[in-house]
Amino acid sequence: MYNLKDMTLEEMEELFVNLGESKFRAKQLYKWIYDKRVTDFDLMTDISKNLRAKLKEIAYISELKIIERRVSQIDDTVKYLFLLEDKNIIEGVAIKYKFGNTACVSTQVGCNMKCKFCASAIGGKVRDLKASEMVDQVMAIDSDYGKISNIVLMGSGEPFDNYDEVMKFIKIVNNPYGLKIGKRHITISTVGIVPKIYQFADEELQVNLSISLHAPNNELRNELMPINRAYPLEELMKACRYYIEKTNRRITFEYALIDGVNDKKEHAYQLVDLLKGMLCHVNLIPINYVKEIGFRKSSNEKVMMFKKIIENACITCTVRRELGSDIEAACGQLRRKYLKEG
Numbered sequence: 001m002y003n004l005k006d007m008t009l010e011e012m013e014e015l016f017v018n019l020g021e022s023k024f025r026a027k028q029l030y031k032w033i034y035d036k037r038v039t040d041f042d043l044m045t046d047i048s049k050n051l052r053a054k055l056k057e058i059a060y061i062s063e064l065k066i067i068e069r070r071v072s073q074i075d076d077t078v079k080y081l082f083l084l085e086d087k088n089i090i091e092g093v094a095i096k097y098k099f100g101n102t103a104c105v106s107t108q109v110g111c112n113m114k115c116k117f118c119a120s121a122i123g124g125k126v127r128d129l130k131a132s133e134m135v136d137q138v139m140a141i142d143s144d145y146g147k148i149s150n151i152v153l154m155g156s157g158e159p160f161d162n163y164d165e166v167m168k169f170i171k172i173v174n175n176p177y178g179l180k181i182g183k184r185h186i187t188i189s190t191v192g193i194v195p196k197i198y199q200f201a202d203e204e205l206q207v208n209l210s211i212s213l214h215a216p217n218n219e220l221r222n223e224l225m226p227i228n229r230a231y232p233l234e235e236l237m238k239a240c241r242y243y244i245e246k247t248n249r250r251i252t253f254e255y256a257l258i259d260g261v262n263d264k265k266e267h268a269y270q271l272v273d274l275l276k277g278m279l280c281h282v283n284l285i286p287i288n289y290v291k292e293i294g295f296r297k298s299s300n301e302k303v304m305m306f307k308k309i310i311e312n313a314c315i316t317c318t319v320r321r322e323l324g325s326d327i328e329a330a331c332g333q334l335r336r337k338y339l340k341e342g
Contacts, residue, residue, distance in 0.1 A: 006130055019054060028046060041056050066081070078141075080092045094144075094146075100147075102149075105153055105154075106157050107157035110157070115191065125157070134165070170207060183206040189211075190211060192228070197236075210252040216270035220262060241278065255282060256287045258295045280316075282318075285320045
């Protein structure tokens with residue numbers, strides 16, 4: 001059975017041609033699925049009964065079931081647990097900003113990157129998500145939380161470890177007959193899989209790129225993020241410069257400040273040396289506490305010290321406001337708690 005949400009518009013057009021139908025049927029289906037949010041073929045009144053019967057035999061339209069919904073009493077952030085068709089569990093987050101509502105989407109069940117500070121890494125990767133399962137997260141959050149105008153692929157999983165499905169997802173949500181979310185309103189975050197950064201640069205999309213950096217030298221990054229042993233900082237920075245040169249787009253470097261680990265003055269100056277001259281922005285993140293890991297966020301004084309050193313080097317820098325700390329909003333936290341209690 002085809003899941004129609006797994007299809008780009010072009011793939012759906014090909015399906016209808018193979019069924020002996022006109023290509024324009026695909027646009028009709030896209031409108032029913034993404035604009036009217038209809039999953040029952042019998043309600044698609046501008047499609048003939050014969051075609052509806054044919055579609056019921058070969059295809060279906062997926063939906064995600066929300067099994068838990070936690071609302072922050074601090075900042076309106078909402079954390080969702082979703083049940084997949086194969087009974088796996090994934091997370092999504094809705095975040096309210098001045099510029100609109102953002103859906104934070106998972107790209108895998110679990111994660112294989114083994115970053116020491118991330119709850120998603122505990123237990124490793126179960127499987128990749130399909131494009132439809134990413135689309136369904138956005139649609140479920142949109143229906144429950146309110147109109148979604150921005151998407152960040154910063155939930156559980158490494159997007160570039162599921163590259164093809166992520167690219168398909170972007171095509172579907174960006175399509176004017178799909179969810180109509182502009183590419184500049186979509187951000188992909190990667191730990192730094194270097195070959196995929198080059199490939200992504202060559203796509204020449206207008207999608208934002210964010211690098212999970214979290215350490216300014218190889219020794220510390222090897223310890224925090226094992227991916228650095230495969231793609232050390234020298235190779236990562238070379239790929240980032242290629243991306244900037246190819247796309248003329250700014251990269252955001254995410255840096256989670258961990259008390260006593262990567263938040264010293266020397267680390268801030270090393271970070272400045274690493275990023276000097278690049279078209280970039282630094283986003284400092286006070287980490288959420290994860291019981292199984294034990295790391296704690298840096299003090300406000302250390303965060304401000306770090307920020308000042310970066311800004312004095314003429315690199316733009318912001319501190320991400322803490323989100324959902326009362327609802328276990330860090331990647332993988334709620335899923336892990338649910339699995340332990342289940």
